[in-house]
Amino acid sequence: MANVLDLRRRIRSVKNTRQITKAMKMVAAAKLRRAQERALAARPYAKMITSVLESLTRRVDIFDEDTGNLRHPLFITREEKRILLIVISGDKGFAGAFNANILKTAFQFIAGNTDKEIDVEAVGRKARDLMRRRYPVAVYSERTESDQMGDNPHIFKTRERKAPVEVTGDHPGMLLKLEQSRVFEMAQNIIARYIHEEIDAAYIVYNEFKSVIAQRLVVEKLLPLMTIGIPQITGAVEQTEAERERAAEAALSAGILIEAADTAEADEEAKKFGTAQVDYIYEQPSEELFAGLIPQYITSMLYHAMTESVAAEQAARMTAMDSATNNASDMIDAYTLLMNRVRQAAITKEIIEIVSGAAAAQ
Amino acid sequence: MADETNQLRVRLVTPERIFFDHAAVAVELPAKNGYFEVLYGHAPLVAELGAGDVIIHGGEGAESVQRYNVSWGFTEVLGDRVTILASDALKPEEIDVPRANEQLARGHKEWDQAGDSADAYTEALRVISEAEAKIASAAEKH
DSSP states (O other): OOOHHHHHHHHHHHHHHHHHHHHHHHHHHHHHHHHHHHHHHTHHHHHHHHHHHHHHHHHSOOBOTTTOSBSSGGGOOOOOSEEEEEEEOOSSSOSTTHHHHHHHHHHHHHHTTTTSEEEEEEESHHHHHHHHHHSOBOEEEEOOSOOSSTTOGGGGEEEEOOSSEEEEEEETTTTTTOOHHHHHHHHHHHHHHHHTTSOSEEEEEEEEEEETTEEEEEEEEEESOOSTTOOEEEEEEEOOHHHHHHHHHHHHHHTOOOSOOOOHHHHHHHHTTTOOSSOOEESSOHHHHHHHHHHHHHHHHHHHHHHHHHHHHHHHHHHHHHHHHHHHHHHHHHHHHHHHHHHHHHHHHHHHHHHHHHHHHO | OOOSSSOEEEEEEOSSSEEEEEEESEEEEEETTEEEEEETTOOOEEEEEOSEEEEEESSSSTTOEEEEEESSEEEEEETTEEEEEESOOBOGGGOOHHHHHHHHHHHHHHHHHOTTOHHHHHHHHHHHHHHHHHHHHHHHHO
């Protein structure tokens, strides 16, 4: 049995750990609050883009009469042979099962599409590290000469596919400082790949975050676009009841609001954008307006996924660190009890020794 | 004529937040094919904005002029209301001029290397016009 000194050392060590996890929890809570604010502040723009696009599709004759589809390359559906999968994970660990769950969902998606060629685009360090370890990085060979179809720049860069699943890109530091311009570049890259038929569909795996107790892991279809304003969720893993309770407890102790902020009024306001019942003057041809807005719409979808993922990561970290702090407290209690028992046993033993020694002396 | 009651409600919304929400007398907007000014009672209009400055007159006090550089935007004009969606909004003093110059150089390089590709020219043109708008906007202040 351990002696008192050992136990005392052990307790001190656990106390130090508790101090650290507690600090990490508070930091995560502060970051979560900021992430939530950012997600909230980004809503009006996204809503406005969506509503003006929606109204343009209703007003404007951009439908193809033959197929009934919108006359825009991103609305064209093709047979899904090559898929782009965007995986949004966290940058750091210590967030419970957050990263593991996202990657598990991504691997399940890949496992369910073995007959297709999949390009993986990783956002967040954890996803990047694991995806790169598992799958080869795409190799491009560049030719500078011009073909007969010299008006297309993408033929200069040819890709040699070696494996069915390849990593085509990662975005280090993207989540660290979420910038619209970088997300826009990424969106443009994806759009170009879709238009040049390098990919037939784009999916995104991320953790949706409405509030601490309303989150789920979703697989959302980004491209081709179907109906503006309606996300195409193809798979979702809801929070379990136990997880939700745990998250609520952690949020409560860190002073985070559990319910999602009320945005009904702001949303209502944003919905009015570009949808008034008047005849607008279109400064540019409506097709042009539509085509100019689409990249922004894709950007806002990606940006939305990333802001929510960042908030979810911080929430997961906060919950995990709250659990760790509680566990440390339990451990300290248990060790303190044990230490007292050991000490008492030692005292009792000493008394017995003295008493029996005295008895023997008589 | 514009008086105290005939004011536009101007909102400038960026992806990050609502940047500006205030009453104003007039707004100058950089549409894709040239600047135009909006006063109270303008006919309903939607337009895509290119790189340039959004200039808000009389936002805070009658004489005030606020200038924001945007590189892409979309605007809805109603009689009493102007809503501007902009991909970013910078005050002239916030513009990083050396970086804009770099961007301009990059744009010209892209232009030279575009070859026969129409897409590459469009992209180069966008980069150049963004950079030029930024530089012009920054120069306006000093």
